[in-house]
Amino acid sequence: MEYLLQQVINGLTLGSVYGLIAIGYTMVYGIIGMVNFAHGDVFMIGAFNSMILFLVMGSLGITWVPLQLLVVLVLAVIFTSVYGWTVERVAYRPLRGSHKLAPLISAIGMSIVLQNYVFLLQGAKPKPLQSLLPGGIQLMQTEDFVVQLGYMQIIVFATTIVLMYGFWKLITATSLGRQQRSCEQDMKMAALLGVNVDRTISLTFVMGAALAGVAGYMVTLYYGSNDFYMGFVAGIKAFSAAVLGGIGSLPGAMLGGMLIGLVEAIWSAYFAVEYKDVAAFAILVLVLIFRPTGLLGRPEVEKV
């Protein structure tokens, strides 16, 4: 029971990360109807950005932890969003209205480019980073097992909840959110009514990348080991989360992320840990077979 509770806490931490990445997939899919394959790698870049920023801050002598956490979060998000913007501008915008395979292939190319960019610059070895805030609160104690909620996990949960609230407000209550939703419904009509479609799509990518940057920041903080290949598997899982929640739906993405995180944590704890990636992926296939619209998605009608 205690063991299970611990796994649930770990699973939700992981799930927050997947959920944040999944939002990027689901938003982009909602607005331009393509899978942004490079998104997982933007997340990886976010993790590297955070890691380098922590290192540089440390060497500059800024050691007060709350300040470090905050500054790195803000800077990492800014630097990572630029990647999202650039990917869209370079690889997707010129291909709008091209045949349907073109943006997909370009996205895969972009994903390979980002991976190798980091590989060539930073090397192939995993980079371990010391934990800033070790320890945590003991929630429950039995004679042989302690259920612990780490300080890092508290930060992850708090950031996720604050971000979700802010993001929800951004989408539902600001003019940017309105433009974004209008483009999602009917891009041509939105353009006719004076919405700057290109700018809105760019901002969607920037928002997605910013959230992926936060996810990368959390992974750096919580797991503290980054390598250039981490975006690939995380990307597949986050995409599974987006599909599970219903692609195009923001709460769905978060819910899907949490579920995938839970499944992964519990699977690793009770079944074979080496097959945890397979478990997440099996969910994707099962959802696609039995409920292609996902948990919270709308049915998609293909029109001529």
Place this chain on the structure above:
Amino acid sequence: MQMMQTKSGPTFMNAMMAKDLAVTTFIAFSLSFLLVGFQTLALQGQQLSYINHLGDVAWSVVLVVLGRYGLLVDREGAHRITLVVCGVAAIYLIGSAVAGLAEVTWYAMLPLPFAQPMVNGIFGAGAAILAVRAASNMVTRRATMMSVEQREAYETRRNRLNRKFSQTVGPIMVLLAIFMPITPWGDRGRVDTLVVILTSVMLGWGLNIVVGLAGLLDLGYVAFYAVGAYTYAKMSIGFGWDFWQTLPFAGLFAAMFGVALGFPVLRLRGDYLAIVTLGFGEMIRIVLLNWTDFTSGAQGISGIPYMDFFGIPFIREPQEGQQSFAKLFGVEYSLDHRIYFTYYVILCLALITNFVTIRLRKLPIGRAWEALREDEIACRALGVNPRNTKLTAFGIGAMFAGFAGAFYATRLGFIAPFSFTFDVSAGILAFVVLGGMGSQVGVALAAIILVGLPEVTRELQLYRALIYGCAMVLIMLWRPRGLLSHREPTIYAMPAKSRFFGLWK
């Protein structure tokens, strides 16, 4: 456009351009500052540390901004300036990169922005692209100003040229491939390299059925390759079968995997298929890695029998009562026999793949693939069953990957899960995309260049994947249908002229 005509000449700086350059500076800085500027080092037993390369950041930003400025000036109409400046920069940077790779001594004396020759070369390639762009703008005076009719005519002309090119180059390449080993250049090492290239060509052709003809983006193609390889390894070691007995099973199992995977996902949208196949490829690799009893895990399977001459092995000293190639033909034993035979086997396999593809195209199923690729809804309305049609493409593509996998296993005699990563799938996809989806000669050319080139210098191998990725993006931007594509359907209901001007106008 009208504003440009009233102007006396190109402007070299105005508020718009200044703003654009400021944005470019910010972007280039943000992209490079952390990842280029600070190289993290994970040394054994030490905390993570870094060394900074802020000079490289400065150079990257300067070069990117200069390039952007060249593009803006070119857009203003000063093509010649951009052409000359970028051309010189490209020649200088690429030249020095080539010199650096060839380890020419005077290379170190040149003032160059970056220490690694390849990085200089990449920026040089960027400058070259700008120069080519400026040159083509100078000739065509911007392609966007062409009318629809002009563009149609241009496309038709280009398609015809591509087809003619393919028709002449194809047979020449086949002849070259057949006679290569008996020419003076056909030594053992080179033939071995050619075997690697031909395997890639075969995989490219196999994937071309799925991606080029049927328009299904399969990102887990390597999984079927792996299935073929492991089938061969297990069957030849377990049952003692030779290559020719096992080959059909390798293809069959791979095709079965293809159908089993395709069945649930092929009724979904194309993007789902892409990511599911991607995940499937990864899943197969994880299973191969962890199912230790069956696959020996990460150690891989070694001692796989090498290629045999239709059941007769190529061995130096046959045991009592055993036949060998050298004994059968009464020649001296030589390793060359096996390698050359292996070469011709893969050549045959590749050509069979090619031949089958070309024939399939003309069959009803091939027509259905092309039609599905162009418009699925129309196909459904006409009674084509999309799922079965796609499944056939998927299965046949997987089958050829299975053959290639069996061949791979017998050539190396050793297989391990690390040979079947996503990078391989991405590489094969790069051949198909670059060559022109649906074009057989294009795929072969792309495979020869992309596989052959990194064999020349080791340095290039490090950058190989980066080059693949860049090439995929650039080709999509420049010619979304691939370099040598004549991807329009092979048959029309109406002749071309009436189709363009009678039906749509």
